[in-house]
Amino acid sequence: MNVVVGLGNPGPKYRQTRHNVGFEVLAELAQRHDATRPKLKFEAEVVESSVAGRKLLLVAPQTYMNVSGRTVRKLIDFYRLPLEHLLVVCDDMNLDVARLRMRSSGSAGGQKGLQDIINRLGGEEEFARLRIGIGRPPESMDASNYVLGRFRSAEREKIDAAIQRAADAVVCWVESGVEAVMNQFNRPLD
Numbered sequence: 001m002n003v004v005v006g007l008g009n010p011g012p013k014y015r016q017t018r019h020n021v022g023f024e025v026l027a028e029l030a031q032r033h034d035a036t037r038p039k040l041k042f043e044a045e046v047v048e049s050s051v052a053g054r055k056l057l058l059v060a061p062q063t064y065m066n067v068s069g070r071t072v073r074k075l076i077d078f079y080r081l082p083l084e085h086l087l088v089v090c091d092d093m094n095l096d097v098a099r100l101r102m103r104s105s106g107s108a109g110g111q112k113g114l115q116d117i118i119n120r121l122g123g124e125e126e127f128a129r130l131r132i133g134i135g136r137p138p139e140s141m142d143a144s145n146y147v148l149g150r151f152r153s154a155e156r157e158k159i160d161a162a163i164q165r166a167a168d169a170v171v172c173w174v175e176s177g178v179e180a181v182m183n184q185f186n187r188p189l190d
Contacts, residue, residue, distance in 0.1 A: 009065050042071050044061045046059050056174060057075075069113075070120065097155050098158035130173075134147065
């Protein structure tokens with residue numbers, strides 16, 4: 001079994017905000033792969049699907065971004081899930097809008113939801129993460145207001161395409177692993 005945790009904030013107020021691209025990738029995957037109806041488990045909306053004959057859990061924590069680790073810790077403990085079967089999908093202000101970057105491990109890079117997951121895993125950083133670039137805020141804007149804001153219309157088209165590519169990257173991860181995703185999806189688009 002593989003588990004994909006998409007990071008975001010619950011509720012209509014946060015739909016389609018920069019911080020919620022992880023949730024959008026889960027929605028795309030659920031639509032493509034005939035997922036079950038969502039169930040509330042582990043303080044998250046969980047749907048089941050399959051890719052390449054493997055069971056795939058799509059998990060959207062309902063705990064708010066900065067405490068996403070509570071959900072991940074519960075999942076890991078309940079399923080005794082090896083970390084190589086976990087992929088976290090999140091936004092990244094340090095990447096240009098719509099740029100994807102897959103890594104097999106590493107620091108949180110300032111992403112507070114990712115940092116909470118690392119903290120609740122006892123400092124363990126050896127799990128895959130797929131970051132989706134949301135760009136930097138203007139100098140005059142607070143970072144938290146920026147990530148909780150919506151994309152400008154010119155950016156939205158790019159982000160919609162990035163969500164499609166990110167869903168493709170998740171399928172590639174299930175089928176072929178982290179290295180294959182890095183080789184195919186970490187390149188900037190022209």
